[in-house]
Amino acid sequence: MILGPGAFLRVGLLLLVAVILQLSVVGQIGVLGSYADLTPLAVAAVAFYGGSIAGSAAGFAAGLLLDLATGATMGASSLVLTAVGYGVGRFREVRDPSHGLMPIAVGAFATAGWVTAYAAVSFMLDVGATVSPLVIRDAAVTVMLGALLALPVFILSRKLLAPALAFDPRELRRRRGAPSEPGPLGLRGLEV
Amino acid sequence: MFDQKTIRRRRAVLGVFVGLSVALLTAYFGESGGGVLHALQRGTQEALAPIETGASRALKPVRDLFGWFGDSIDAKKDNDKLRREVESLRSELAQAQTAKHDNRQLRGLVGLRREASFPRGTDPVGARVIARSPTVWYTSVKIDKGRADGIRIHQPVIAAGGLAGKVTRVTGGTAEVTLITDSQSAVSAQVMPNGANGIVKPEVGNPNDLLLDFVEKGMRVRKGTTVVTSGFSSDRVRSIFPRGIPIGRVTKVDLDEVELYQRVHLKPFADVRRLDFVQVLTRRPPTQQNASTGQVVAP
Numbered sequence: 001m002i003l004g005p006g007a008f009l010r011v012g013l014l015l016l017v018a019v020i021l022q023l024s025v026v027g028q029i030g031v032l033g034s035y036a037d038l039t040p041l042a043v044a045a046v047a048f049y050g051g052s053i054a055g056s057a058a059g060f061a062a063g064l065l066l067d068l069a070t071g072a073t074m075g076a077s078s079l080v081l082t083a084v085g086y087g088v089g090r091f092r093e094v095r096d097p098s099h100g101l102m103p104i105a106v107g108a109f110a111t112a113g114w115v116t117a118y119a120a121v122s123f124m125l126d127v128g129a130t131v132s133p134l135v136i137r138d139a140a141v142t143v144m145l146g147a148l149l150a151l152p153v154f155i156l157s158r159k160l161l162a163p164a165l166a167f168d169p170r171e172l173r174r175r176r177g178a179p180s181e182p183g184p185l186g187l188r189g190l191e192v
Numbered sequence: 193m194f195d196q197k198t199i200r201r202r203r204a205v206l207g208v209f210v211g212l213s214v215a216l217l218t219a220y221f222g223e224s225g226g227g228v229l230h231a232l233q234r235g236t237q238e239a240l241a242p243i244e245t246g247a248s249r250a251l252k253p254v255r256d257l258f259g260w261f262g263d264s265i266d267a268k269k270d271n272d273k274l275r276r277e278v279e280s281l282r283s284e285l286a287q288a289q290t291a292k293h294d295n296r297q298l299r300g301l302v303g304l305r306r307e308a309s310f311p312r313g314t315d316p317v318g319a320r321v322i323a324r325s326p327t328v329w330y331t332s333v334k335i336d337k338g339r340a341d342g343i344r345i346h347q348p349v350i351a352a353g354g355l356a357g358k359v360t361r362v363t364g365g366t367a368e369v370t371l372i373t374d375s376q377s378a379v380s381a382q383v384m385p386n387g388a389n390g391i392v393k394p395e396v397g398n399p400n401d402l403l404l405d406f407v408e409k410g411m412r413v414r415k416g417t418t419v420v421t422s423g424f425s426s427d428r429v430r431s432i433f434p435r436g437i438p439i440g441r442v443t444k445v446d447l448d449e450v451e452l453y454q455r456v457h458l459k460p461f462a463d464v465r466r467l468d469f470v471q472v473l474t475r476r477p478p479t480q481q482n483a484s485t486g487q488v489v490a491p
Contacts, residue, residue: 024248068236075216
């Protein structure tokens with residue numbers, strides 16, 4: 001990702017919209033007793049297209065904004081979302097997945113990581129809290145909803161972030177095109 | 193793939209953000225409710241409140257749409273659950289109402305036998321009504337006690353409140369009771385307390401109205417007085433009903449100048465439409481039993 005005022009603005013706008021939508025709309029739509037969560041999806045989308053540094057920065061910022069807006073323990077969401085953003089970014093950097101449906105898997109894993117790690121952090125901070133087994137069911141539903149919402153969120157995020165990206169992984173794959181015909185020696189790249 | 197500088201930068205960024213998060217956590221827990229971070233939270237919430245409100249209002253239709261789907265699913269689930277609950281409660285209610293109804297009838301039977309005027313030594317046998325006459329004439333019922341239980345033909349049958357009928361057919365384990373509302377029924381009766389005698393007959397088809405016929409004109413019968421079995425007995429005939437079983441209460445007296453007798457209407461104490469428990473009086477009271485030998489049975 002090209003670091004510049006435009007990138008900051010776009011990432012900031014994306015995260016702000018994600019948090020506000022999460023708090024005012026998505027968080028109020030109950031599905032099967034649980035709720036979808038846009039925040040980890042937005043962070044995962046930034047990390048997927050921008051890399052681990054952008055991802056961890058976006059995670060920290062989104063977590064901070066979320067904690068400020070909700071009045072939750074400050075730092076908890078930032079810590080978890082930083083890890084989520086970094087993890088997704090590193091996955092992109094190391095594996096460079098090319099499948100068009102990869103955002104679904106990434107979104108599901110990001111949501112699962114967010115839900116699990118946030119629950120663990122909350123549990124560690126709130127000593128003596130009792131946890132109902134229903135949390136597991138709700139977490140599973142949230143992960144499922146995250147997987148469903150991942151594709152549209154990633155597509156919209158990519159459109160918003162496109163001008164700030166150093167390279168668009170999808171565009172790069174498109175430019176690579178189909179493998180060329182092998183040369184007379186039967187080796188690709190040695191065409192005569 | 194990445195040079196050392198990039199790796200170091202990446203790790204440094206991660207470290208900085210993790211460190212900042214931990215520092216925020218520590219500071220947040222360390223400060224009081226009026227601290228900087230708490231104040232920052234309150235300020236952010238106040239600043240974001242109008243945006244959140246606006247977004248919430250603007251996107252309410254979207255929320256409502258999804259809510260509608262969710263509510264429909266929940267409503268279906270709730271509907272199934274409530275339906276099962278209603279079935280269960282209906283069953284419980286039916287059981288409770290049946291128990292209450294049975295209890296009322298059994299209490300009525302016990303109360304009837306405790307009345308001072310009720311004949312003693314009748315050895316009542318309790319029975320449950322197992323079948324009813326399917327017609328609207330309220331003619332007979334079948335009970336679950338028979339010959340093996342000491343039931344015999346012509347034995348009187350009482351229900352909660354008063355006289356219900358008499359046994360007209362007996363098998364080993366069941367018996368048929370012809371009700372006082374049957375068209376063939378006739379019971380010798382006496383109006384209390386003035387002692388006017390008459391015959392109680394049914395007004396066929398109306399189980400709430402019996403007629404006390406053949407009451408002499410000279411004996412004035414008043415509305416609201418009680419009619420009981422007279423236990424009529426003579427040298428040749430005797431009533432199958434022992435004296436003193438309540439039959440009903442006088443509701444109307446027809447004073448026809450032309451006719452020789454009064455026609456007295458009475459409402460039976462026993463509700464023959466809702467008989468569930470009855471008692472068969474298997475023995476005649478000792479004082480009346482002696483007079484029964486060699487006599488012809490009469491109503």
